[in-house]
Amino acid sequence: MGLSIAPHDLLQLNSRWREVEADHDLPEWVLRSLEHTPWVVVRRAPALEGQIAVGVRGKERHLRQALTIPDHLVVQQVTPEQLLQSSLSPDHRSIAKERWHTMPALQVLEQLAVSWKSYDLHWGPAGSTGFELATGMPTLTMTSDLDIVLRCTSFLAPVLAEQLLEQTLDLPVRVDVQIETPYGAVALSEWARPATDQVLMRTLQGPLLVTDPWNPRLV
Structure with missing residues (x-):
């Protein structure tokens, strides 16, 4: 996909976002958050080609989850x-x-x-x-x-x-x-x-x- 992204950009994911479950042992709150609001924020971390380092927000301030996603899951980018x-x-x-x-x-x-x-x-x-x-x-x-x-x-x-x-x-x-x-x-x-x-x-x-x-x- 070749996205030009930077830390703090927000990414909306398509319905295939559950693919990340196969590569991450995700807490249940992460799945609930993405189900409700399938958006993530780009974080400052290394990632392989075709992958994006992102973070998931939970309802409470302390609920934050770092993970990497394939760029083909992104349907919208907002700076x-x-x-x-x-x-x-x-x-x-x-x-x-x-x-x-x-x-x-x-x-x-x-x-x-x-x-x-x-x-x-x-x-x-x-x-x-x-x-x-x-x-x-x-x-x-x-x-x-x-x-x-x-x-x-x-x-x-x-x-x-x-x-x-x-x-x-x-x-x-x-x-x-x-x-x-x-x-x-x-x-x-x-x-x-x-x-x-x-x-x-x-x-x-x-x-x-x-x-x-x-x-x-x-x-």
Whole structure:
């Protein structure tokens, strides 16, 4: 299938998703979750050609299952960036109007979209917010954080990172922004305000301390 995917993308599976049972000893809650909502999130982990490393969400926060799936099970792919665009258009929203009025994370997402509008950025919601926007399932709670993916293929100046970070503070919910580089991800808060000359980057090979997330070989 040759899907071009990235961590945090959401994938809808076709009716053959039960094929994964043959390769994984899956808990019963995973089967129930996929039966009800056959969506998974792409995770940062190695996978063989034709396979995708994904995670399954359960109803409770602690219920998370990592597995790999064949790419032919995917019928739809939704990126955080696409979710942002659809969320800004009331005519294309996948969830009820009442959720937008009552869920703080959704209200903060709209507020952040206004704050960051003047920047040339590629970003969108992930985590519980992204999952609810993609599937229409009510996964958010009143205390849910807002997880954001910020895709940066080229260097993001720390001074700009500081400006972006400032606009995520003092909001009704905690906003967690991950900067995705071609090599991995770093927290916006760490890149904007590094405690040392190195920051922690999540990579396919595991966590790595780097001085430049866009050129990690210079560490």
